[in-house]
Amino acid sequence: MISLSGLNQPQRTAAETIEGPVLILAGAGSGKTRTLTYRIAHMVDNLGISPRQILGVSFTNKAAREMRERIMTLLGSRKARGLTLSTFHSLGVKILKKEITRLGYHKNFSIYDMSDQQAIIREALKHYKAEKTFDKKIIHSKIGLLKNKGISVDDFADTPFFDDEDPYDHATLHVYQYYEDKLRFYNAIDFDDILFLTVKLFRKFPEVASEYSRQFQYIMIDEYQDTNGLQFELVMGLTREHNNLCVVGDDDQSIYSFRGADISNILNFEKNFPGAKIIKLEENYRSISPILDLANRVIEENKNRRDKTLWSQKPSEFKPILWQMADTDHESQVVVDEIVKHQGSGGHLGDIAVLYRSNTQAQAIEEQLRLSQVPYTIIGGQKFYEKKEVKDLMAYLTVINNPSDQLALRRILNIPHRGIGNRTLDKYLELATQKNINLFEAMRSQPDLDPRRETPIKEFIGLIEDFQSYFQQKPLEESLSLLIDKTSYLEFIAKQYDSAKQVERRKTDVMMFIESAERFSKFYQGSATLQSFVEKLILQDSQDNQNLDEDEDDDIRRNEVTLMTLHSSKGLEFKIVYLIGVEEEILPHKKTILEGQGIDEERRLCYVGITRAQEKLIMTYCKERKIYGKMTVRHKSRFLCSDKVMPIIVEQDRTTFGHLSEEEAKQYKKDFFQGLREKLGD
DNA sequence: TCGTCCGGCGTTTTT
DNA sequence: CGCCGGACGA
Numbered sequence: 001m002i003s004l005s006g007l008n009q010p011q012r013t014a015a016e017t018i019e020g021p022v023l024i025l026a027g028a029g030s031g032k033t034r035t036l037t038y039r040i041a042h043m044v045d046n047l048g049i050s051p052r053q054i055l056g057v058s059f060t061n062k063a064a065r066e067m068r069e070r071i072m073t074l075l076g077s078r079k080a081r082g083l084t085l086s087t088f089h090s091l092g093v094k095i096l097k098k099e100i101t102r103l104g105y106h107k108n109f110s111i112y113d114m115s116d117q118q119a120i121i122r123e124a125l126k127h128y129k130a131e132k133t134f135d136k137k138i139i140h141s142k143i144g145l146l147k148n149k150g151i152s153v154d155d156f157a158d159t160p161f162f163d164d165e166d167p168y169d170h171a172t173l174h175v176y177q178y179y180e181d182k183l184r185f186y187n188a189i190d191f192d193d194i195l196f197l198t199v200k201l202f203r204k205f206p207e208v209a210s211e212y213s214r215q216f217q218y219i220m221i222d223e224y225q226d227t228n229g230l231q232f233e234l235v236m237g238l239t240r241e242h243n244n245l246c247v248v249g250d251d252d253q254s255i256y257s258f259r260g261a262d263i264s265n266i267l268n269f270e271k272n273f274p275g276a277k278i279i280k281l282e283e284n285y286r287s288i289s290p291i292l293d294l295a296n297r298v299i300e301e302n303k304n305r306r307d308k309t310l311w312s313q314k315p316s317e318f319k320p321i322l323w324q325m326a327d328t329d330h331e332s333q334v335v336v337d338e339i340v341k342h343q344g345s346g347g348h349l350g351d352i353a354v355l356y357r358s359n360t361q362a363q364a365i366e367e368q369l370r371l372s373q374v375p376y377t378i379i380g381g382q383k384f385y386e387k388k389e390v391k392d393l394m395a396y397l398t399v400i401n402n403p404s405d406q407l408a409l410r411r412i413l414n415i416p417h418r419g420i421g422n423r424t425l426d427k428y429l430e431l432a433t434q435k436n437i438n439l440f441e442a443m444r445s446q447p448d449l450d451p452r453r454e455t456p457i458k459e460f461i462g463l464i465e466d467f468q469s470y471f472q473q474k475p476l477e478e479s480l481s482l483l484i485d486k487t488s489y490l491e492f493i494a495k496q497y498d499s500a501k502q503v504e505r506r507k508t509d510v511m512m513f514i515e516s517a518e519r520f521s522k523f524y525q526g527s528a529t530l531q532s533f534v535e536k537l538i539l540q541d542s543q544d545n546q547n548l549d550e551d552e553d554d555d556i557r558r559n560e561v562t563l564m565t566l567h568s569s570k571g572l573e574f575k576i577v578y579l580i581g582v583e584e585e586i587l588p589h590k591k592t593i594l595e596g597q598g599i600d601e602e603r604r605l606c607y608v609g610i611t612r613a614q615e616k617l618i619m620t621y622c623k624e625r626k627i628y629g630k631m632t633v634r635h636k637s638r639f640l641c642s643d644k645v646m647p648i649i650v651e652q653d654r655t656t657f658g659h660l661s662e663e664e665a666k667q668y669k670k671d672f673f674q675g676l677r678e679k680l681g682d
Numbered sequence: 683t684c685g686t687c688c689g690g691c692g693t694t695t696t697t
Numbered sequence: 698c699g700c701c702g703g704a705c706g707a
Contacts, residue, residue, distance in 0.1 A: 629698030
């Protein structure tokens with residue numbers, strides 16, 4: 001029996017309201033995950049609902065994993081067995097793997113990422129002749145937008161999204177068509193298709209939607225403010241046979257509209273799901289009151305939001321601080337100086353985060369941290385599977401799994417060099433078009449197309465075919481190691497790079513790849529196919545991999561300062577938060593000021609930043625800043641200018657040491673220059 | 683096929 | 698100010 005007595009009243013109501021549509025408006029730090037885990041545990045343990053009937057959907061693997069772990073702690077793994085907790089995308093893949101043949105795809109489809117998409121779009125634009133040249137990025141994002149609105153290429157021209165006068169839309173139509181044809185031919189689907197095809201499946205075969213809806217009698221969606229049109233339609237499909245839908249979210253933390261997230265999904269919930277029960281979680285367990293006061297006053301300026309006021313039982317005298325700095329150098333020096341002081345007095349660096357609007361702002365801080373030899377990590381950056389070596393090996397696995405995948409095939413055709421260059425490739429592409437077969441088939445059927453290339457072609461085809469059977473018979477990591485061996489891939493890397501350090505780094509990536517295959521096959525045992533392995537890698541974010549690799553315990557942060565964007569910080573908390581560059585044209589960003597739209601979302605971003613801090617919030621802005629090489633005068637962000645906000649923050653001018661007494665200022669200057677000399681001395 | 687030069691542009695990015 | 702992508706030349 002699970003006791004809900006540890007929950008506060010609204011949390012408890014949320015955990016106990018099981019039937020019908022429920023919207024849990026969970027303010028920042030209000031114990032959302034706790035509420036959800038107790039809700040599920042309560043359903044299973046107290047109400048006797050089978051875990052097989054429960055579906056929990058989140059956006060990140062991390063969130064899904066965390067939820068699972070916490071439910072395991074409450075219920076134990078035996079009682080939790082059969083529970084489905086996954087991301088939107090992995091749920092989509094799971095459904096498609098079973099049903100995609102209904103849409104005319106083979107089961108062994110490949111999943112294309114951004115760079116694969118770009119490659120096809122580039123190709124499509126080459127074929128499209130017009131006087132104008134087109135920006136492939138604009139077209140790429142338009143196709144993405146269309147897919148996320150659930151609009152197929154066949155329907156595009158009949159929608160309001162198509163403007164007959166606009167040459168860009170005509171180009172987009174052409175590229176979209178070409179793109180879809182290619183994906184079909186390669187037996188590949190893209191990231192957006194994972195959701196789009198699932199939705200198409202539900203549209204075309206309502207009985208399939210009903211089947212899943214009957215299986216999942218109780219559905220929970222996390223971070224509902226970030227759902228887009230497709231995800232909404234997917235949810236509608238899954239609730240065809242009942243309306244036991246519980247969504248959790250916070251409209252004030254909706255910061256992903258540029259990726260298609262539609263805040264109206266959460267704002268209109270009770271319109272879409274009549275009879276919905278709305279529960280507000282407003283008690284915050286994270287921050288001291290002055291920080292929440294600031295957060296409330298900043299966000300209440302937004303119109304068109306659900307009224308919420310965060311409060312906590314942690315009063316404090318410490319007001320949030322706003323520092324005015326001379327320029328970016330000064331900003332980073334003062335911040336890092338402050339961090340060093342914290343470290344010097346025995347403070348833990350894992351308690352500190354430096355947050356910023358855009359990645360470029362990290363550079364100055366990073367440099368300063370390095371100079372002061374303060375350990376740090378930067379969140380974000382390149383994903384594991386985007387590394388060149390990993391992509392190469394993944395392309396091998398992809399071709400072995402799905403030889404129709406021409407993009408992957410072309411990537412590895414001459415890696416390592418085997419004398420099959422572009423001339424040979426072109427000949428085979430022509431042959432393939434002529435005979436209407438795929439590239440792999442073309443090579444296999446006529447290896448002697450160019451007699452001088454017969455041997456390498458035959459060897460290559462043989463290699464792929466050999467490994468098709470190896471991978472069926474032997475464990476994943478064993479076949480993979482053999483593949484790397486047979487292709488002399490490591491020797492190839494060694495030849496590619498001049499510096500030994502580079503070679504070492506790349507080889508480490510390869511080793512990490514093998515290790516992840518090993519872990520994967522250990523975990524999934526019999527069901528560890530190479531397709532599911534590649535899928536897993538693509539659907540996984542970089543942080544998952546870090547966690548997988550290091551096997552560290554999550555509760556204790558390492559003794560390192562964390563640097564990240566405001567976007568990446570959502571959901572996290574730190575004792576001390578430095579929010580840097582709270583400045584017009586940064587937060588809100590220049591582009592949104594110019595467009596006059598999206599200022600609300602910038603304000604929400606500011607709100608997200610503020611609510612990350614538990615005990616100490618320090619915000620900064622600069623008087624001057626070098627923009628594209630030119631010094632420019634800067635102003636404090638409008639978000640901190642209102643009459644309501646000013647009295648509850650402490651603003652200090654750090655350029656004049658105005659935060660110190662005269663005596664202290666003298667000492668500080670002395671220390672500062674002493675410190676500077678030491679750093680330069682190194 | 684690769685290197686180099688010039689012009690344009692410059693956010694955020696859970697999968 | 699720098700990076701990236703396209704164009705063009707060796």
